[in-house]
Amino acid sequence: MSPPAVPTGGAAHFSLASSARVLGTVHLGPGAVIAQGAVVRSQGGSVRLGSGSAVRENATVIGTPELPVTVGERAVLGQLCVVLGAEVGPLSEVGSGAILMPFVRLGARCLVGAGTVLPTGMVVPDESVVEGRPGQVLRRATAEDLERLRRLRGGGLALPGQPLTAFSARDRAEDAPMGQLYTFRDKHPLVHPTATLFSTAEVSGDVVIGPGCIVGPGVKIVGDSHAPVRIGAGVQLLGNTVLHLSPDNALVLEDGVIIGPGCVVHGCHVGAGTVVEPGAILSDGSRLGRGCLVGAGSLVKPLTSFPDGARVEGFPAVQTGTLSTPPAAPRWALRPEDLAGLRRLS
Structure with a gap:
């Protein structure tokens, strides 16, 4: 696995892998990660990735002015995810291969199962466990679910509240x-x-x-x-x-x-x-x-x-x-x- 490239131009507070592609201007918080093979397309600055958030390997995020994307602080988009014009709440964990269609609103501290498809316009309350094609809210997150999420976030669920920085990268x-x-x-x-x-x-x-x-x-x-x-x-x-x-x-x-x-x-x-x-x-x-x-x-x-x-x-x-x-x-x-x-x- 190749080490992530460090962006230049005053944006070295986040991690951009050398094989990732950022197309357009993206707004990123400190500690955000865009991993190997990930593609982030942000027309008109329409994608915002909060502090400590992660776009994992070969995930694809597409935002336009009509379909903006917001990923909250310390939220994670798993490998091969696709997010189109959707909102992901802070501390949420989106499983590998999940698909979030336009105008989806995923609340805070949600757990989305691998391969789940959230259809256009679906609204998911905070602390929900979601699975299926199409996705359905199975239940509210339990204390055990939140403890697992706490472990995945290094032992704490605090939100740093850090401002975002605009960053542009060429496709090379x-x-x-x-x-x-x-x-x-x-x-x-x-x-x-x-x-x-x-x-x-x-x-x-x-x-x-x-x-x-x-x-x-x-x-x-x-x-x-x-x-x-x-x-x-x-x-x-x-x-x-x-x-x-x-x-x-x-x-x-x-x-x-x-x-x-x-x-x-x-x-x-x-x-x-x-x-x-x-x-x-x-x-x-x-x-x-x-x-x-x-x-x-x-x-x-x-x-x-x-x-x-x-x-x-x-x-x-x-x-x-x-x-x-x-x-x-x-x-x-x-x-x-x-x-x-x-x-x-x-």
Whole structure:
């Protein structure tokens, strides 16, 4: 494990790992930690991480002016978490792989189980234990729960009440303007010159990426197989998503597909204009029609198919409705006009 890099410019009071990415201006309290592989996107200074808070490995935090993120003092976001426009109360512990959708309000000293999905707008009272997909408040935290939380916080639950400091970091795109491309068995990725790959994106093997695509920080596209990966025009693959396939399945994303952060996309076919919300899993041999919407944390099982315009949710996923119009680009998606400001901040 590489040691965290120490930020410069008067912000050395917090820890930023060298493989983490901060995009935009984030407001941080003393002792905050952004760990290896974590991605924090803060448009317009919309992400605030309190004193002693932690964004663990490969977690993704996205805030916009319309969907700000506030993480309270000494709160911890576990590995592979995704937090979009949500509020996390002080001293809360969010388990690995949990997903907090926009306008979630998580109270103080809450315990959120690993893999829990908190749906848009959910409000969780202080000292709650929450689990499930979708998340449900199981009970109020007991004295034993709070004692465990106290141990996790080094023996105390005091809040320091420290002010935040604004910090900006570049994506380091100038070091690798097309991400990291690797040949596998004489197959080399082909990337359209108008596509944008962030510097920590990695692409290997038989992969074609079309015009106007955005491949976000931490994204891995693995074409190390006998089958191809084909990505159409205007596709977005957001932070810490993984694409890969087995030898007997091609992986095709048609034009305009948006894959949210923290997803796993196996060898499948996704129709044009489909939106896949954060943390979803698309299994080998599955097929989604044009203009579908896959809910956060859903599992599309192998060899299952859904028609055009299907609303797909659940673990495992089922069709829960039909969209009358194609889904709009979600507010947590990137816009092409955002790229200059987010990739190369001074």
